[in-house]
Amino acid sequence: MSQKRDVKNLSQFLRSIFDDTRQNKCNITILSGEAFENFLVDTHLANEFEEIAKQEGYSDIEWVVIHRNPLDYLKSIYAEMSGYKVVLDIGLMANLILEYGYISPSGRNYNNKFVFDILKFSELFKKSVNSNLTIIKFEDFISGFVGKIFFKTIVDKKSMINISDIARSNVESRKRFSPEKVEFRYVANFLGMAPSKKFHENNTNLVDSLITHRMNRNIALLSEIEIKFKERFG
Secondary structure: OOOOOOHHHHHHHHHHHHHHHHHOOOOOOOOOOHHHHHHHHOHHHHHHHHHHHHHOOOOOOOEEEEEOOHHHHHHHHHHHHHHHOOOOOHHHHHHHHHHHOEEOOEOOOOEOOEEOOHHHHHHHHHHHOOOOEEEEEHHHHOOOOOOHHHHOOOOOHHHHHHHHHHHHHOOOOOOOOOHHHHHHHHHHHHHOOOOOHHHHHHOHHHHHHHHHHHHHHHHHHHHHHHHHHHHHHO
């Protein structure tokens, strides 16, 4: 809604969750989502979002950013985006990341911005939007259960126990697709085909050779990318 500059629906959304928060006799609303990462780059949209939120009743706004190892983040995005009917090149992605500090691959419904130079963009965000921004390392964020380090700063001990019980009862996590499946999807995407069993069976030799080529190429590229990422991001 922010990217579309859909102020009306964004206002209604923030008003509805503000009302829900009050009706449940709470003082804090937590909004979480990958799309918020766009605001680190498009700070003008972040300012607009804060302005609308304040108009709908919010006062103290705090931002929390999770900082993940850049190489792990790249691998995760590359695997995930294979399911979005796009075709990506991990080498090109890395070059853009090294040059700009973020990448912006567009999927079916969103124009995502994935930020790798968290420190740089966080500092810019603090200056142009809101200085109340906290950076949490990914390893710390998932320690114990996802979000524990964050929740313990805003809820009492009783609520923390309830949250912990709920989190531990839902231990199933989404697994990253295998390299073979990721490349199979990209091959199908490139050819404009559905990544189905039938497609594979009808084009076994071609598909398998392309998958093998892409996998071997990625292995070689990732060795170089790891070195460059360490030089760039530490």
